[in-house]
Amino acid sequence: MKTELLTSKDIQHAGGLLKAGEVVAFPTETVYGLGADATNELAVKKVFTAKGRPADNPLIMTVADVQQLDAFVVISEAAQHLMAVFWPGSLTIILPTKPGKVSMIVTGGLQTVAFRLPDNDVARAVIRAAGVPIVGPSANTSGKPSPTTAQHVWHDMNGKIAAIIDDGPTQIGVESTVVDMSSKVPTILRPGAVTQQQLQDTLGVTVIDATSTKSVASDVIPKAPGMKYRHYAPDKKVIMFDRLDALDLKRILQSNDVVMAQDTTIAVMQLSLEQSWSLGETLENATEQLFAGLRFYDDEEQITTIYVEKMSPIGIGKAFNNRLAKSAGNQEFSI
Known part of the structure; x- marks a missing residue:
């Protein structure tokens, strides 16, 4: 496969590729993501293949606006409050899915799914051009350091995906905070730029920080990326x-x-x-x-x-x- 290197001028072309079931790497403010139509199982499977990603590692769905969530998940008042404060931005929110609305390939077999609305104009424009939410795991070989430039993506994904949109280096450099809002007590599953204190101040309740350097058990499906398998590691x-x-x-x-x-x-x-x-x-x-x-x-x-x-x-x-x-x-x- 020939991988195209695109720019912010190629938004409609990138959207067309996503509509056609292709995989396109896109920029966010955190790291570059690997995009595919989240409602197209064949397209999502291409993401797993390109990354070499385990099938029980759930994917984040990335949206251009809050309204895109309505068809897929139940949004609590507390979750809506987080979205109002932190979106667009580097906060991923796990919510319960509506029955039969999200592919088990995306959720890893769970009844929850994670959503994010990135603080990057190009990312949101591409999603609008695609017309659907897109999955957005980091655009690197599974387990390796995440990409913060289009050149990093090219290193790992050239010949494996249809296109890469170059929007320069990312600003934050690590993936978003992941907070589970499907449980009784809001729980951070991955740390990021949005902190525990910020979440507690916004929600007015205790937020548990369950992040750890230890992986979850081999027979447990992780709720969020980065919890179970070896991540972010170079060969050196x-x-x-x-x-x-x-x-x-x-x-x-x-x-x-x-x-x-x-x-x-x-x-x-x-x-x-x-x-x-x-x-x-x-x-x-x-x-x-x-x-x-x-x-x-x-x-x-x-x-x-x-x-x-x-x-x-x-x-x-x-x-x-x-x-x-x-x-x-x-x-x-x-x-």
Whole structure:
């Protein structure tokens, strides 16, 4: 298959491809997604094939406006409130499906489905052109670091999908927060830019944070992506480290090791440009750069180990540490 590289000028063409049952990678503010008509089972199966994704890993349905949800799910008053505050944006909401309205291929066999309305004009325009909600998992090979540029998508998906829409690098760099609104107590299943405190302040009730670096049991169907299978991991070894251990790490670094860290840590370690990847000065900078750095070093043949600095577990730093722990298989540097 020949994969077309499109731009924001090709919205109608991309919509036509989706209507024809093809798979098109599209930009969002978080990471690039792999789009297909969510109401077309054959098209959805192409997404699983392109990614090499397990069949019991549910897909997120991506919409252009709230009205597109009405045919598929039951929307509680609390969920409507979240949508009013955080959509468009990086919050995915799990809701109970209406009987027979959503394919079990999309839900992973569950009676719930996740929806998101992205804060990206191109993404919403493509969905409108398609005329239906589209599935939107990250546009990478399953288990590997998520793509934050069209070039990352091309690396993984060239020859596997019909087209890629290039809208430049994403702004946030990690996937959306996933909150389960189908249970009695709102529960975060994946951390992202929307925090537990923001959700609690909006809903006025306790929101449970059930996120963990551990995977769910092998016989359990996960409610959200990223909960069960190996995720975000390059082929190279990734090891987390704490800023307090930076100088100890510097003493054991080998010539084929690299460090991804914030600018102050790189300065303390006195690392050269060849030895380091800047995660910037803020938590937002770090999150935006995480997957890009992992992907870059994974393609550098001489590199064997990537050491990545952990962030303060506040705000989006919690999402950063969640993705990093999964990338590293929970391996931490110790003296």
